[in-house]
Structure formats: C-alpha cells, structure tokens
Amino acid sequence: xxxxxxxxxxxxxxxxxxxxxxxxxxxxxxxxxxxxxxxxxxxxxxxxxxxxxxxxxxxxxxxxxxxxxxxxxxxxxxxxxxxxxxxxxxxxxxxxxxxxxxxxxxxxxxxxxxxxxxxxxxxxxxxxxxxxxxxxxxxxxxxxxxxxxxxxxxxxxxxxxxxxxxxxxxxxxxxxxxxxxxxxxxxxxxxxxxxxxxxxxxxxxxxxxxxxxxxxxxxxxxxxxxxxxxxxxxxxxxxxxxxxxxxxxxxxxxxxxxxxxxxxxxxxxxxxxxxxxxxxxx
Numbered sequence: 001x002x003x004x005x006x007x008x009x010x011x012x013x014x015x016x017x018x019x020x021x022x023x024x025x026x027x028x029x030x031x032x033x034x035x036x037x038x039x040x041x042x043x044x045x046x047x048x049x050x051x052x053x054x055x056x057x058x059x060x061x062x063x064x065x066x067x068x069x070x071x072x073x074x075x076x077x078x079x080x081x082x083x084x085x086x087x088x089x090x091x092x093x094x095x096x097x098x099x100x101x102x103x104x105x106x107x108x109x110x111x112x113x114x115x116x117x118x119x120x121x122x123x124x125x126x127x128x129x130x131x132x133x134x135x136x137x138x139x140x141x142x143x144x145x146x147x148x149x150x151x152x153x154x155x156x157x158x159x160x161x162x163x164x165x166x167x168x169x170x171x172x173x174x175x176x177x178x179x180x181x182x183x184x185x186x187x188x189x190x191x192x193x194x195x196x197x198x199x200x201x202x203x204x205x206x207x208x209x210x211x212x213x214x215x216x217x218x219x220x221x222x223x224x225x226x227x228x229x230x231x232x233x234x235x236x237x238x239x240x241x242x243x244x245x246x247x248x249x250x251x252x253x254x255x256x257x258x259x260x261x262x263x264x265x266x267x268x269x270x271x272x273x274x275x276x277x278x279x280x281x282x
Contacts, residue, residue: 001078002229005126008083009222013054014214015087015203019067020055022076027210028052029080029233035204035216052209053233054083054225056132056217059113061091061106071118074226081233083225086114087132087166094137098172099144103151106133110152111159119226121160129226130183131161136168145172153179162224164200183223188215 014033018024032049055077057069064070069086077084088110090096114120114131121128133152138145149172153163157180164183165173173179176197185201200221206213 001075003078003123003125004227004229005124005129005224006083006227006232007127007222007224008054008219009200011053011219012050013056013083013217013219013225014052014209015056015217016212016214017058017067018212018214019070020057020073020077020212022079024210024212025055025077025082026080028055028212028214029082031210033207033209033214033216035207035218050216050218052082052214052216054085054217054219056085056087059086059088059110059117059131061089061109063109064113064116068113069117069119071116074118078226078228079231081228081231083227083232084119085130085132085164085223085225086110086117086119087134087164088113090134090136090168092137094170095139096137096145096172097139098148100147100151103148104155106148107152107155107159111156111161114161124226125229127224128160128162130164130224131156132164132166132183132185134166134168135171135173136166136187138170138172141170141172142174146174146178149173150178153182157181164223166203185217 012033014028029052032051035048035050037048057073057077060068074084088106091102091106110131110133119129119131133149133156135149149165153165156163162183164185165179166185166187167173168187169189176184183200184197186199186203188203188205198221200219200223202218202220204216204218206215
C-alpha cells in the first residue's frame with residue numbers, strides 16, 4: 001500500500017458513523033448518492049446523483065471504541081481507491097461545556113486514536129491529512145469554548161495534521177481567524193448564525209446508500225485526505241465524482257486486479273525508475 005494524500009476539492013464524498021467493511025465501502029463507492037437539488041422551491045423530491053470519492057470516519061475523545069476507525073478499516077476503505085479523513089466525536093450531542101483543558105485532552109486523544117488507526121502524517125508523501133474537530137451542541141459559547149477550539153487545532157497541527165473544524169448547531173467559536181490555517185466544514189442545517197467563510201466542505205442531509213446511512217459532503221475548496229496512491233480513483237467522464245449523472249447510465253472503468261466495476265478511472269502510482277547501477281552494501 002503506497003500511502004500519500006490528495007486534495008479532493010471539486011469532488012463529493014460522505015461521512016458516516018457506521019463502521020465499514022471493505023465490501024460496504026466498495027458498495028458505497030459504486031452506488032450514486034441522491035442529493036436534493038438546490039432550487040428556489042427546495043423540492044426534496046428532485047435529486048442530483050453524485051459518487052462518493054472519499055469517506056470521513058470517527059475517532060473517540062477517550063480510549064478507542066470498537067465502532068470507530070481502526071487500522072483494518074483504514075485499509076478496507078483505502079482498498080476501494082477512495083480517500084479517507086477523520087473527525088472526532090463531540091463530547092455530548094447537545095450539552096458540551098468546553099475550555100482550554102478539554103481542548104488539550106480531546107486533541108491528545110484525537111491524535112492518539114488517529115495514529116493508532118494508521119492515519120499518520122508521517123506515512124504520507126503529500127500534504128498533511130485532515131483531522132477534524134466537531135464543534136456543535138456547545139453549552140457555553142464564548143471565550144472558553146473558543147479556547148477549546150484554538151488549543152485543539154494548535155495541538156493537532158503541531159502533531160503534523162491539517163486541522164479541520166466541523167461547524168454544527170451551537171458551534172461556539174467567536175473568531176475563526178483565531179484558529180489559524182484550518183479546513184472548515186459546515187453542516188446542512190440552517191444554523192441560527194452561519195459563519196461567513198469560504199467552506200472547504202459542505203454536508204448534506206443523510207441519505208441511504210447501499211443500505212448504509214451516510215451524509216453526502218461536497219468539497220467546495222481545498223480538502224486533503226489519505227489515499228493509497230496505487231489505487232487512487234480519479235474523476236473521468238460521465239458519473240465521475242463532482243459531476244452529476246443518471247445512475248441508470250452504467251458504464252465506468254474496471255479495476256482489473258479486483259474485478260469490480262468503478263465509475264472512475266484508476267490511476268497507478270508513478271514509481272521512479274530504478275538507478276542504472278546498484279550500490280554495493282557493506
């Protein structure tokens with residue numbers, strides 16, 4: 001497995017709290033997601049169909065849980081040719097009391113659990129992979145909750161990741177500039193006050209794909225995930241990620257070594273030519 005990273009800007013992916021097997025991840029990659037069309041009337045019965053090119057999975061804010069990402073699941077996801085990024089569970093769905101100390105503790109666990117699952121910047125040749133903080137359900141929005149976010153992104157950045165922040169309901173960050181360089185991700189809900197920022201990712205309402213609940217995510221700007229360079233999926237022609245298509249049209253390339261159809265071309269890694277002479281070993 002040749003691990004590196006890729007910028008998925010201009011493509012679609014999905015996040016899910018469901019632990020994925022190789023078969024499940026492959027089914028999602030090969031099944032179009034029906035995303036409600038953006039229209040003035042907002043008809044949810046009309047959909048665009050897009051293909052997932054990356055997954056976002058979870059790490060915990062304590063010792064790793066069986067339902068979250070593991071090294072085996074990382075390999076299962078990457079074996080489909082799709083990319084991978086990680087996000088940390090919030091402490092509570094709607095009652096998070098945060099401060100600098102919680103930010104430091106959560107960052108330590110996010111880093112530890114990410115590395116334990118093989119999501120390691122040191123393994124990647126390209127830009128740092130993104131690790132997301134989930135800011136939602138904040139009970140004490142203000143300076144303390146912002147201190148949590150600032151400490152979290154600082155520690156994660158120091159560990160070699162690109163820090164990302166997911167802004168959900170009651171996100172509790174007063175100044176996005178205070179976070180420094182980070183990857184912003186916004187939820188699908190009509191927030192009371194949506195931050196004014198050029199989003200890298202926008203989440204859409206949950207849909208069921210191949211029997212699994214996922215949230216489609218559109219990469220509107222720079223967003224870096226881990227990939228296996230030998231199997232990386234790239235956009236090409238009808239049905240490619242980032243493009244809409246008719247799911248009944250079929251077609252797509254085939255990954256011959258695995259024997260299943262894909263709606264993308266498959267790019268083999270560029271392996272440098274060996275030297276003309278081999279140095280003798282002492």
